[in-house]
Amino acid sequence: QVQLQESGPGLVKPSETLSLTCTVSGGSIDSRSYYWGWIRQPPGKGLEWIGSIYYGGSTYYSPSLKSRVTISEDTSRNQFSLKLRSVTAADTGVYYCARHNLPPSNWFDPWGQGTQVTVSS
Amino acid sequence: QSALTQPPSASGSPGQSVTISCTGTSSDVGGYDFVSWYQQYPGKAPKPIIYEVNKRPSGVPDRFSGSKSGNTASLTVSGLQPEDEASYYCSSYASYNWVFGGGTKLTVL
Numbered sequence: 001q002v003q004l005q006e007s008g009p010g011l012v013k014p015s016e017t018l019s020l021t022c023t024v025s026g027g028s029i030d031s032r033s034y035y036w037g038w039i040r041q042p043p044g045k046g047l048e049w050i051g052s053i054y055y056g057g058s059t060y061y062s063p064s065l066k067s068r069v070t071i072s073e074d075t076s077r078n079q080f081s082l083k084l085r086s087v088t089a090a091d092t093g094v095y096y097c098a099r100h101n102l103p104p105s106n107w108f109d110p111w112g113q114g115t116q117v118t119v120s121s
Numbered sequence: 122q123s124a125l126t127q128p129p130s131a132s133g134s135p136g137q138s139v140t141i142s143c144t145g146t147s148s149d150v151g152g153y154d155f156v157s158w159y160q161q162y163p164g165k166a167p168k169p170i171i172y173e174v175n176k177r178p179s180g181v182p183d184r185f186s187g188s189k190s191g192n193t194a195s196l197t198v199s200g201l202q203p204e205d206e207a208s209y210y211c212s213s214y215a216s217y218n219w220v221f222g223g224g225t226k227l228t229v230l
Contacts, residue, residue, distance in 0.1 A: 047221035108219075
């Protein structure tokens with residue numbers, strides 16, 4: 001079955017860029033059947049959708065993060081990546097990647113195990 | 122798009138029923154029949170338990186049910202079991218934007 005795994009630095013300095021990669025196994029991201037997204041969870045808080053990427057590189061971002069986010073894909077490595085610029089402490093949290101069905105569905109499954117990112121000097 | 126509003130906590134004794142609400146707007150919950158609910162245990166990734174308002178994926182007990190009225194969706198857990206103690210998050214589609222709720226911590230007394 002499809003599995004997702006996040007990777008990247010666990011510590012990022014304020015004002016720098018957070019960079020994470022999601023490696024997908026058991027299925028191809030180069031598919032018209034699914035979107036591939038990033039969701040984050042600040043400590044003790046709820047989930048926040050960051051953005052998603054679709055076949056051919058079409059991207060969709062949360063309006064609140066759009067100015068700082070870039071999501072890209074590397075189909076040769078079956079990976080997609082997140083870059084979040086100018087981070088502050090408010091960007092600290094667990095970052096998940098997940099597959100989701102085509103809109104208007106909001107079925108996010110499966111999810112990666114999540115990776116903790118702390119923004120601190 | 123603002124987060125969907127959920128009560129921070131809910132509780133019930135084993136065997137009882139509990140309902141968790143999720144309030145949005147006509148741009149998300151009220152505008153689409155694409156509300157999902159996710160169950161999350163501490164330190165684990167969320168798991169979907171309800172999709173398209175009231176559909177259950179295979180493997181999810183029928184104790185879990187969903188509904189929607191206007192801008193408010195609800196998750197009902199009937200016949201509470203100890204293993205239902207977890208956090209629950211609602212989510213709605215909102216025109217190429219996906220919104221989640223703040224989460225409800227369900228305690229089984």
